[in-house]
């Protein structure tokens with residue numbers, strides 16, 4: 001790919017999705033965008049680039065962004081966060097429930113739905129302890145392609161064996177030929193919508209729990225900070241935030257801090273016993289005196 | 290070191306499964322059918338059993354039902370690993386006391402997550 005074209009796509013992706021693509025990933029642009037160029041009737045990737053420079057078709061741009069997302073996920077991915085959800089977060093929520101208030105959870109980059117459905121199954125099993133409390137799981141992603149799969153809730157034999165305990169498979173899925181479909185009751189607990197994390201989050205309302213896992217890794221520090229601060233505004237004061245195993249708030253923002261002894265679980269600084277840690281010179285408090 | 294008894298009538302499957310289990314840190318033994326597995330368990334109970342369903346002499350499900358009646362027979366964690374991939378078979382396995390269920394084809398990732406789920410990793 002020509003350098004000028006690389007820059008075109010790099011800028012476009014950064015601007016539209018926050019994806020920070022480096023030159024060593026240039027081959028990915030080639031392999032994923034060439035089929036799109038074909039589909040849109042361009043004889044080459046270069047031809048598509050020319051047209052994008054002149055007048056970018058919003059649908060085409062959307063498809064390009066979609067094609068460059070990484071959608072890797074699984075049921076109960078990494079296990080531990082879901083144990084923490086069940087054993088740390090839920091007991092707090094049950095104990096501190098305000099009468100009549102809906103418990104609101106946001107999966108901020110839900111991919112093909114395994115993450116929100118994993119939560120929904122836990123909540124279903126804890127229904128009695130939640131005492132009839134209304135629950136809303138909002139699951140969002142920038143890619144319509146993955147959202148369609150999520151809404152259908154149909155998974156391959158391979159996908160249902162990566163992390164999903166067999167007791168839950170039997171209880172919450174039905175077999176459709178050689179695939180497995182999540183049942184309607186669980187599906188109805190999750191509300192999917194297309195949402196770009198770079199946009200204003202105000203319309204989403206306030207959440208008690210937010211999962212923003214394995215998406216910040218694709219962003220640069222500035223974008224990470226912006227997204228985390230946006231999430232903070234959408235979180236109840238005593239809310240909980242889950243990040244992915246390779247993600248942290250350290251050196252990115254002081255808004256959140258990690259909860260002691262619970263890896264991957266964060267709260268607004270000062271809540272749930274958290275204390276701010278500023279480790280990097282030049283970020284957050286203490287910089288530029 | 291935790292132990293695992295790999296029960297399958299196919300030598301190739303036993304070899305592949307054994308390799309994966311050993312990589313995960315288990316010490317392994319093998320049995321080619323339910324009867325042999327049953328005899329081995331009577332001598333020494335393994336921590337876990339990776340169990341095929343269809344085998345000559347004694348099937349996996351028959352073995353499991355008999356195992357769970359033995360003194361101490363409820364201690365091994367049993368993971369089915371079979372081409373039977375319908376919900377009826379899975380339900381029957383769970384009723385007989387299986388702890389997890391793998392539908393073939395499997396890979397090391399699936400085995401690892403399943404053994405993690407049942408608390409052996």
Ligand SMILES: C[S@@+](CC[C@H](N)C(=O)[O-])C[C@H]1O[C@@H](n2cnc3c(N)ncnc32)[C@H](O)[C@@H]1O
Pocket residue numbers: 016017018019069070071072073074077108109110111112115140141142143146195196197198212213214215244
């Ligand atoms: C690797 S998946 C993570 C899925 C799930 N959270 C997990 O941890 O298994 C990352 C997802 O983030 C989505 N994504 C990337 N950029 C985004 C953005 N700017 N806004 C919303 N979603 C985005 C991708 O479409 C992709 O489905």
